[in-house]
Amino acid sequence: MHQEADHRVPVLIVGGSLVGLSTSLFLGRLGVPHLLVERHSGTSIHPRGRGNNVRTMELFRVAGIEDAVKDAAALLADNHGILQTPTLVGDAGEWLFKHIDPGGGMARFSPTGWCLCSQNDLEPVLLEGARSLGGDLRYSHEMETFEQDSDGVTATVRDRATDQHYTVRADYLVAADGPRSPVRHRLGIGQSGPGDLFANVSVTFRSKLLADVVGERRFICCYLTDPDADGALLPVDNKEHWVFHAPWHPEHGETLDEFTEERLQRHIRRAIGAPDLDVEITGKASWRAAERVADHYGTGRVFLAGDSAHEMSPTGAFGSNTGIQDAHNLAWKLAAVLQGWAGPGLLDTYDTERRPVATATSARASARSVEHSHPGFAPAPGIGGGKRGGILNVVLGYHYPHGAVVGTAPDQEVVPDAMRLTGEPGSRAPHLWVNRSGTRISTLDLYERTLVLLSDARSTADWHAAAQRITQTGDTPLASYRFGTDLTYADGPGPGTPPPDWARTHGTTTDGAVLIRPDGFIAWRAPAAVPDPESALREVLATVLRTG
Numbered sequence: 001m002h003q004e005a006d007h008r009v010p011v012l013i014v015g016g017s018l019v020g021l022s023t024s025l026f027l028g029r030l031g032v033p034h035l036l037v038e039r040h041s042g043t044s045i046h047p048r049g050r051g052n053n054v055r056t057m058e059l060f061r062v063a064g065i066e067d068a069v070k071d072a073a074a075l076l077a078d079n080h081g082i083l084q085t086p087t088l089v090g091d092a093g094e095w096l097f098k099h100i101d102p103g104g105g106m107a108r109f110s111p112t113g114w115c116l117c118s119q120n121d122l123e124p125v126l127l128e129g130a131r132s133l134g135g136d137l138r139y140s141h142e143m144e145t146f147e148q149d150s151d152g153v154t155a156t157v158r159d160r161a162t163d164q165h166y167t168v169r170a171d172y173l174v175a176a177d178g179p180r181s182p183v184r185h186r187l188g189i190g191q192s193g194p195g196d197l198f199a200n201v202s203v204t205f206r207s208k209l210l211a212d213v214v215g216e217r218r219f220i221c222c223y224l225t226d227p228d229a230d231g232a233l234l235p236v237d238n239k240e241h242w243v244f245h246a247p248w249h250p251e252h253g254e255t256l257d258e259f260t261e262e263r264l265q266r267h268i269r270r271a272i273g274a275p276d277l278d279v280e281i282t283g284k285a286s287w288r289a290a291e292r293v294a295d296h297y298g299t300g301r302v303f304l305a306g307d308s309a310h311e312m313s314p315t316g317a318f319g320s321n322t323g324i325q326d327a328h329n330l331a332w333k334l335a336a337v338l339q340g341w342a343g344p345g346l347l348d349t350y351d352t353e354r355r356p357v358a359t360a361t362s363a364r365a366s367a368r369s370v371e372h373s374h375p376g377f378a379p380a381p382g383i384g385g386g387k388r389g390g391i392l393n394v395v396l397g398y399h400y401p402h403g404a405v406v407g408t409a410p411d412q413e414v415v416p417d418a419m420r421l422t423g424e425p426g427s428r429a430p431h432l433w434v435n436r437s438g439t440r441i442s443t444l445d446l447y448e449r450t451l452v453l454l455s456d457a458r459s460t461a462d463w464h465a466a467a468q469r470i471t472q473t474g475d476t477p478l479a480s481y482r483f484g485t486d487l488t489y490a491d492g493p494g495p496g497t498p499p500p501d502w503a504r505t506h507g508t509t510t511d512g513a514v515l516i517r518p519d520g521f522i523a524w525r526a527p528a529a530v531p532d533p534e535s536a537l538r539e540v541l542a543t544v545l546r547t548g
Contacts, residue, residue, distance in 0.1 A: 005154055005169035009035045009136075010338050012155055012168050014143045014183060015176035016040070018049060018119060019306030019323040021126035021137075022059075023174050026331035028133030029063050030449060030518075032338055035168060036135065037157050039142035043123035046285055047236050047243055048202065050076070050118040051220070051317025053395040055428070056324050057112040058520070062448050065129045066112060072125050073117035075237045076220075084223040087273030088213050088233070096223075096371075109396060109421060110431050111442035116220060118236070119320070146173060146186070148301050172334055172347075173302045176327070179290070181308035187299045193292040193362065197313055197369070200232075200245040201259050204283040205268065208240045213274055223375060229270035230375040244268050247375050248286060256286055289313045291366050293358045297351035303330055310358035312365040316391055322361050326354050332518040333404075336545065341475050345546030346404055353403035360415040364394050393419045399427040404517065404544045406524040423506030425524055429516045430505045433490040436481075440490045443502075447520040450477035453537070456503060456510040457484030461529035463513040466537055476541055515540060 011027060013020050016038025024036050052060075052069070060066045070077075080100055085093020106113050117125075130137060138157075144165075146155040153173040158165050175183035214235070222233040232245040246267055248254060265279045290311040297304050306323030313319075330350050336342035368391070397419045401410045408426040421430050432443045446452050455463035459482075467480035481487050489500040498504075506514045506522075511529035515537070516522055524540045526533075541547070 005167040007035065007166065007168045008170075009033055009168065010171045011035075011174060011334060012143075012153065012170035012172070013037070013174045013176060014155075015178060015306070015308070016127075016137060016139060017044065017176065017178070017306075018123060018126070018320050019327050020174075020176035021123060021130055022324045023176060023305060023327040023331060024130035024135045024137060025063055025065070025126055025133070026059075026328050027334065028130055028135045030331060030335035032331070032335050034135060035170070036130075036137040037141040037143055038137070038139050039160065041140045043127055044120045046202065046283065047118040047120050047204065047234070047241075048287075049122075049317065049320045050116050050234070051321070052115045052117055052122070053317065053321045054106060054110050054113055054392075055396050056321045057115050058110060058444055059324065059328050061112050062445060062520075063129065065125055068125045068129070069115055069117055069122060072121040073115050076116040076118075076235065079116055079218045079220050079235060079238070081219055082221050082223065083217060083219045084225060086225050087271075088222065088224070089273035106392075109392075109419070111433070111444060143183075146183070146302070148173070148299075153301050171301065171338060174327075174330065174334075175302060175304050175308050176306045176323070177308050179292075179307040179311050181304065183302065184294060184304055184308050187302060189299065189304070190295045191292040192295055193290075193311075193359075194366070195290055195292060197289040197291055197366065199248040199250055199286065199288045200375075201248045201256065201264075202285050202287060203244045203246060203264050203268070203281060204236075205242055205244065205264075206240050206280040206282055207242060207278050209274070209278050210242060210272065211239050213272060213277070214238075224271040225375075226271055226273075229267050231267065231271050232375055233272070244271070245375065259284065289369075291362045293355060293362060297355050303347075303350060305330060309354075310362055312358075312362040313369040314365075315369040315371075316365050316394075318361050318365040318368075318394070321395065322358055325357075326350075328519055329354055336518075341477060341545065341547075343546040348546075349403035353400040356401075356414045357398050360398070360413070361394060364391070364415065393417065396428065397421060399424065400521065401426060404523065404546070405521070406540050406543050423508065423514060423522060423525060425522050427522055429514070429520050429522050432500055432502060432505060434483075434487040435490045436487055443487075444520055446479070446481065447516055448518055450479045450518060451523070451541070452516045453478060453480045453513055454502065454506065454516065455480070455482050455513040457482040457486075459511045459513070459529065461511055461513075461533050463526075463533050463537075466534035469534055470537060470541070476545070478537075478541075515544075517544070 011034035013036040027034050081098040082096040100114050140160040142158050144156050152171045155168045234243040261281045269277045292311045294309045305326040333346050398415050401408050405426040453467045464480045471478050483502045503510050508527045512526045514525040523544045530536045
């Protein structure tokens with residue numbers, strides 16, 4: 001038996017950075033009370049982790065904060081591409097890529113797109129969104145110990161402002177406590193992968209003259225390749241605030257104390273190619289890039305998310321995005337179990353689904369660093385040797401061969417060689433613009449709080465009636481939409497393209513149906529009519545939700 005605690009909550013979140021705040025936001029959207037504790041006094045003040053990929057922006061869209069994120073990112077809205085050059089003086093160098101979505105082809109796959117919003121700008125948006133939903137978020141509060149039993153987790157938290165302690169009893173604990181995760185260490189969970197890759201010192205500085213040197217080149221990042229002063233330059237406002245990543249080599253005995261203000265100023269001036277450039281150092285922070293994935297994503301009632309579960313090379317901004325998507329996957333499963341419409345076994349699929357994605361994505365991140373010759377990264381043989389090419393299939397096209405899905409291709413790679421969003425079970429459901437009750441939405445906007453069944457009003461099998469009977473006679477929240485009545489196509493065909501067809505897009509016929517999870521991933525599809533739709537649905541739901 002556990003002792004009586006000072007506070008009782010369904011979920012305790014440890015860590016209030018991007019992933020912890022996202023977990024709070026997603027749980028709040030699903031009506032799950034929770035408490036978040038973060039040892040620091042507030043949100044991040046350092047501009048880093050700026051690339052929010054299209055899948056993350058889809059999640060923010062459904063969570064109702066897409067516009068607020070874009071507003072916070074307005075200063076860098078016109079920055080695109082990565083430039084690599086020996087100096088910024090003159091026109092030397094080449095664009096590794098100039099536009100992340102040349103030609104606007106992304107619109108075929110998603111209602112949104114990439115967004116360049118630095119962590120220090122994004123975290124306040126997440127914080128406001130989470131608190132508006134009733135989230136209890138406590139900064140300057142640090143979890144010191146925790147114990148779990150078969151019924152829950154008991155944690156001791158210290159208020160760092162008052163040095164007072166209190167206990168929290170939670171059904172589940174989510175550890176978003178960073179790459180050195182005390183929770184992971186306490187659980188005894190190991191890590192696999194190449195390990196440390198390289199280290200940098202991230203420097204914030206002011207320069208009023210640098211904008212003239214940069215000119216009209218609006219890059220996300222510029223890799224400067226002078227062998228005696230290489231590094232990466234990132235704009236903060238395109239005017240006078242900048243970030244520079246200088247290579248740091250602790251493996252050679254180099255210490256952080258050696259990075260004096262004078263040394264950093266000389267390094268930045270030489271890297272940029274402007275010896276008289278005004279450089280006012282305003283801050284510095286060290287960081288290490290690594291490729292590691294936890295051997296398990298949790299034990300019992302404690303789960304790892306974000307950097308506590310995986311570390312990745314920063315090239316491509318895969319790490320924070322993968323962490324935010326971890327949080328989304330875990331949130332709906334926690335909600336389903338806590339609200340009684342799924343069995344506890346559903347939570348086992350968090351590891352089954354997300355860990356292979358992290359393994360594949362971290363390898364791709366290292367390969368991306370090799371492709372871009374990231375400053376300071378001299379990979380050992382075998383590191384970064386994974387598949388190369390585009391990244392859209394990595395950030396949007398990954399799928400779950402195993403987990404809370406039925407009818408997958410279990411031998412298929414987690415990250416396919418090319419984009420293939422064709423309605424296969426385990427993949428993110430396709431995007432279509434539709435009208436619902438007179439409002440134009442994406443089909444992705446339908447997926448958040450419930451399972452969703454898509455079918456056709458012309459179907460010979462009455463999937464809609466079967467879904468309604470299941471909803472009325474059970475505890476499973478299942479929304480049902482029929483194309484042709486509940487949903488109509490909002491857009492006609494573009495030049496040279498066929499008209500919209502939900503059945504073709506989702507890999508079924510007008511007599512079939514598709515079951516989609518609250519996270520927008522396809523749980524199951526019926527390519528054609530079946531004799532007893534209700535029985536088929538009940539059997540699938542029991543398997544997916546681990547209640548059968």
